[in-house]
Amino acid sequence: MATVTTTALCLLASAALAGCGAGGTGEDRSAGDILDEANARMRKLDTVTVDITNRTKSSGTVTSHLVTDLDGRCRSKTTWSGGGALEQIRLGTTDYVRPNRAYLQKWKNKPGVTSEQKLWVKTPVDPASSGGDGLTSCERPFDSFGTA
Numbered sequence: 001m002a003t004v005t006t007t008a009l010c011l012l013a014s015a016a017l018a019g020c021g022a023g024g025t026g027e028d029r030s031a032g033d034i035l036d037e038a039n040a041r042m043r044k045l046d047t048v049t050v051d052i053t054n055r056t057k058s059s060g061t062v063t064s065h066l067v068t069d070l071d072g073r074c075r076s077k078t079t080w081s082g083g084g085a086l087e088q089i090r091l092g093t094t095d096y097v098r099p100n101r102a103y104l105q106k107w108k109n110k111p112g113v114t115s116e117q118k119l120w121v122k123t124p125v126d127p128a129s130s131g132g133d134g135l136t137s138c139e140r141p142f143d144s145f146g147t148a
Contacts, residue, residue, distance in 0.1 A: 035144070045070065046069065047069050047070065048067075048068055048140060049066070049067045050066045051063070051065050052064045061080070061081040062080050063079050064078045064079075068138045068140060069138065070138070070139065070140045071139060072090065072091070072092045072138055072139075073090060073091055073092070073138060074088075074089075074090050074138035075087075075089050080106075082102060084100065084102040084106050085100045085103055086098075087099075088135055089120070090136070090138050093124060094123070095122070095124070096120040096123075097121045098117055098119070098120045100116060101114070101117065104117065
């Protein structure tokens with residue numbers, strides 16, 4: 001859902017900029033032309049930064065900050081309103097992960113954890129994972145949605 005929302009926001013922003021930046025010629029551009037130009041600009045991106053804030057009924061607020069090269073390198077931090085945080089750096093086929101104490105206490109049922117996790121854990125990327133491990137995928141393929 002976050003990817004769809006992000007793509008939609010980027011597409012709308014690009015479409016608005018493309019439509020407003022036509023050079024002031026006063027010529028009307030079709031919705032299809034604006035969508036095609038926005039799609040072309042989105043496909044040229046080398047990196048993307050995504051900031052998301054979600055409100056959930058059970059966990060309060062969850063915020064995520066992701067910087068990605070859209071391929072195999074990214075850095076992500078997800079923070080829950082209860083104080084839990086999970087940091088991740090992905091370099092190709094390796095993840096470096098660092099949860100904080102609150103994350104370990106709540107999500108991993110480790111109530112005895114009393115100090116902060118200062119070290120990064122190195123783990124191979126599981127290509128079969130569907131995101132259930134809480135880690136972020138760096139890939140962000142751009143697929144246009146809908147029609148103009």
